[in-house]
Amino acid sequence: MSNYESLFIMDRIDPSVWEPFYSILEQDIDEAFKTIYGTVANYDTMKASMQEFVEAFDAGRYTKITNV
Numbered sequence: 001m002s003n004y005e006s007l008f009i010m011d012r013i014d015p016s017v018w019e020p021f022y023s024i025l026e027q028d029i030d031e032a033f034k035t036i037y038g039t040v041a042n043y044d045t046m047k048a049s050m051q052e053f054v055e056a057f058d059a060g061r062y063t064k065i066t067n068v
Contacts, residue, residue, distance in 0.1 A: 017040055018025070024032040039045075056062055 017036075021032050021036055024035055053062070057064070
């Protein structure tokens with residue numbers, strides 16, 4: 001079950017992420033999990049998202065808040 005918990009976070013990031021996977025989700029959640037993490041949440045897409053965040057942060061589109 002712990003593997004599937006991360007799936008519930010994805011819809012908060014971008015609900016449209018589910019659209020290509022509806023038919024798989026309806027039939028087999030294990031296969032959907034493998035497919036989603038093989039395409040949407042793989043190393044390359046996560047690396048690109050992190051790089052996009054770094055660039056946005058450096059450009060001042062985010063604010064760092066700290067208690068230190």
